[in-house]
Amino acid sequence: MKAILNRTKGDKVIWAVVLILSFVSLLAVYSSTGSLAYRMDKNASYFLVKQVMVLGLGLVIIYLVHKVNYLKFKKWAQVLFMISIPLLLYTLVFGAKINEGSRWIKLPVINLTFQTSDLAKLALFMFLARVLSKKQEVIKDFRNGFIPVLTPVAITCALIAPANLSTALMLGFTCCILFFIGRTQVKHIAMLALAGIVGVVLLFGISKMTGMGRASTWEQRIEDFTGGVKVDANGNEIKKEEVFQVQQAKIAIANGGITGRGPGNSQQRNFLPHPYSDFIYSIIIEEYGLIGGAVIVFLYLLFLWRSILIFRRCPYAFGAFLAVGLSITLVFQAMLNMAVNVHLVPVTGLTLPMVSMGGSSIWFTSIAIGVVLSVSRYVDEMEGKEKAAREKREAQALYGESEEEAEDEVDEEQEEIAVRALKNKKAVPAA
């Protein structure tokens, strides 16, 4: 155990946030799966045990990934992105249908189901980090800068959209944040947004006209959010499932008060559909109150802030983009999910990363966190080395000894970036 702890590197605060979120996840999942366990004729702790195992494996994944030199992800990102495209295509055609959207595929051999968009998202963010870092010189140029970064995003979104529009939109929006951070012209992003809106309207129109796809679901979600109430022939309000969901979530929030009803005392878990996934945040507020809800928000923001610190300290653009890109997308998803729970935005079907019950999605999140920690580990080690080198240089200066600098593992391109980055590094305080 100690050996593992000793070998565990990277930002300690991020590790702590991950562990706390996992713990919250266990509490909330255990409390909210009672009804599901009963319905599925399972032991009450069945889903808790399952979640313990999923999260345990998630932590293992984080550990393993953070041990990898993040530079390797540069090549992997490209490969992963290339794989994700045909996988998305496959899913679109053959995928398992849940609520009419084809989102899942089953891996042969290991017999694991996962949502392809999760993989695609991760691949795309890592790939974007690479492209953005590479194109910094020409990023302001539309043809040479914007189009190359836009293309992978457009392809992925287009492939996800028919089955899962909200994920595609979320992904597009998150990528816009990444573009923004990556110094893309705001003008270009605005143009993209406009194109996106037109695209969505077109897709919606086509789906509605042909009766294919999920136009009706989308329409309903928007109507539900705007408070449009459908009335049947007898003048009764039609209680649609999602209106019901939102209403139940609000009741859970109202039930919670400031300090909550206490662990395991949720009542709404028996009424709220899927209290363990999309609406787990409502259950957390019901049991732990507004204070508990605020703590969750704070934990995610803390995670993001620590990632930004890593970003600031990272000398290389790829690592910097990787750390900030992956964490910002993760936290943004969390914020969106919580916003859905408190009825700030329409129902989108996003989970709360690391907290909602799940399998593969938690593991993809784990990979993302692992990557961020890998960058963090690298930064720590590099700064350690720098410090050592500086001390060495100072010692050499003192004692007049000389030794060759050994930075063999950095290839030419990185060196180039590193040098460029180091030029601007004056503002960064030495750790």
Add this chain to the structure above:
Amino acid sequence: MNIKKDIRFRVYVAFTCICLLGLAIIIKAATIQVKEGPELRRQAYEMHTRTAELPAERGNIYTEDGELLCSTIPQFDVHIDFSVISQKLYDANADSLAYCLSDLFKDKSKSEYKRMLDAAYKKKGRYVLLRRNMKYYDYQAVRSFPIFNKGKAYGGFIEDPKIKRVNPYQMLAYRTIGLWRENSQTIGLENKYDSILRGEAGRRIEQKAIGNIWVPLEGSEVETQNGRDIVTTLDIGIQEVAEYSLMHTLEEYKCEYGTCIVMEVATGKIRAIANLGLGKDGHYHENFNYALTPTEPGSTFKMMTLFSLFRDKHIKITDKVNTEGGSKIFYKRRMEDSHNVGEVTIRDAFAQSSNVAMAKLADHYYHSNPDKYIANLKKLHLHEKTGIDIPGERPPVLKTPKNKSWSATTLPWMATGYEVLVSPMRTCMVYNAVANNGKMMKPYLVSAIREYGKDVVTVAPTVVEEQIADEETIKSLRACAEEVVLTGTAKQYKSPFYTMAGKTGTAQVADMGITYGMGVYQGSFVGYVPADNPKYTIAVVVRTRRNSSAYYGGTIAAPVFKMIADRIFATGKTTWTKPVDSIASVTKVHIVAQKAPAASYRSIMNSMGIKFPLSVSDNLITQVSSDSNSRVVVTPQHVYTGVVPDVSGMGLKDAVYLLEQQGARVQVRGRGRVRSQSVAPGGKITKGQQIILQLS
């Protein structure tokens, strides 16, 4: 601006935005709690909590000797929600389900049921009626059938429990017992005693728990109070014969309706009450409470006129009265007798039912002072309702000189039973008072209210008028009534076995849209048996249809009276408690006794001059035996330990108590009182032995 700085600036912008989003989330959550909180929490309370009603069991109606007249049984309507049954489950079990249904109900073949199920399953009907009004045992069986045994969520089994009142004796005293239906008009005793029979529904607060089950909140319970039972004075044996004989006569003469009341003289208890009317289907039904509906009584009212005359000492029984050749004009209106009886004594005038005589006497003595006559009628409470304990009684109409419609002819006609409206029940009450030596009793139908087999309220007979007239008057009236049967209009119904007294009546009917000219008659006979020591007063009133061939009270009403009286004497029911010799016979050597209520033994032994042990309560079943010194010993039955007691006829609670005290395990089937027991009485009992009780 250098690249790194620009990027960092942009990251800060993004971070700030996300922080703001986080802030917005918390603010929104707080807004929901504060702004919509109360309403949402109210909704939550409604969803999580409900007040469940625990319905009370409706009480039963018994006769005094423990026969069950009316009880409640559960029934079930079953619907099937085919949409929740999975294809796999259906395919695997549809055949066996069809077989089970066909086997249980035996009304359709297996393949017919299968076709029905297939059709319903194809349509995915969500509320397909399987069967209505299933008995509890059938319901239990159906619930265990394949598919249905998966419950509501997977097997689509939806049950709607209902309760139904059943009358084991069906039509018997149907109108009197009444009807009780949910959300519908109630009548009879069911209506009158509803507050007692109904009980008080309990309530409890329940909270929703995991798996959609409702868990009662501890301490929130308001206990259910089951309805109490009522014990009617009705006697099944007398009721049966009353109904039978009335029906027989009605059918024979094709009458419109008839009513018949049997009242116990000493107490006013109604032992039988029958109300039969011709239904649209040509059969007679208990369709209206004719016994409580005032009509012009006709000649039976002459008793009241005589009562007045005797009471005021205007006449004596042997005084002569000239009937004027059977026809006399009073104030320009002619009164006629059905046949001329000449100059006769008062007694014979009554026995022959001379209208002229009665009208003449009344007019002679009361013309100048009609109030005196009315006052005497009021002494008989003819201006009031009887106050019997069933609903639907209408007030009588007794004119007084103050009424606008009072005319010179009112008095003579009233003397013969017209221009006055009196219900058969009221007439019966007056005759009963005469039979009861002048003590007028209030008729009643419920003698006790019972809770868990114990009488909690006992209704004592009510005296309306301690003494309606002096002894002389009563004696004269009874002599006249006896003469009716001895030599008068009912002489053909004389019995060689017992004496009886009464009065026939035949009235032309002019009410409910009928006029005197239409030839509708109301024949009646009211009297009591036996004449010398009256036990029962019986009133029979029969209304004919238009232009019926038979209409005399002596022809259509007196036979009903006679049949009932015959039956009462044949079964020895001259006293209400069972005849002593039906329980025990005493010889010089020993007593042979069978089980009977302690109360019966008390009366036997008291009459034999043997001391009855005070320690034995009236509710315990006792046996009498003689000990070695030939002394009579009364033993409560439960003293016989180790022996199976005879519990037949007992209420369930008592029976179970007795048996379990002996160490038996009791299993119960059915409802009501114990009909039979699986181990015969007197056999040796082993501890833990199972005894099955069949209740009825």
